[in-house]
Amino acid sequence: MLEANTSPKGIGKTIMTRYSKDPRQISAKFSSNCCKCKTRIPKGATIYYWPSSGEVFCTSCGDAPFRQFLSSAKDEEVYAGSGNPYVY
Numbered sequence: 836m837l838e839a840n841t842s843p844k845g846i847g848k849t850i851m852t853r854y855s856k857d858p859r860q861i862s863a864k865f866s867s868n869c870c871k872c873k874t875r876i877p878k879g880a881t882i883y884y885w886p887s888s889g890e891v892f893c894t895s896c897g898d899a900p901f902r903q904f905l906s907s908a909k910d911e912e913v914y915a916g917s918g919n920p921y922v923y
């Protein structure tokens with residue numbers, strides 16, 4: 836899974852920093868509730884998780900912001916001051 840977004844142009848250290856806070860699609864390790872619609876999320880369900888804020892979204896709520904993140908990740912890296920090793 837990690838390899839999917841790894842660019843041959845990337846720098847190892849920077850990639851690890853990115854992954855530590857990048858939102859991701861995972862399987863819920865425990866039951867919870869969607870931060871947006873409050874839908875019950877059962878253990879094992881597919882969810883979107885934002886490590887930076889600790890937020891969890893169900894698939895219907897998380898899909899749009901997750902796609903938005905993917906398209907804006909470059910800008911967020913610049914704003915965070917950690918630079919951007921990628922050229923999309």
Ligand SMILES: [Zn+2]
Binds near residue numbers: 869873893895
């Ligand atoms: Zn939801």
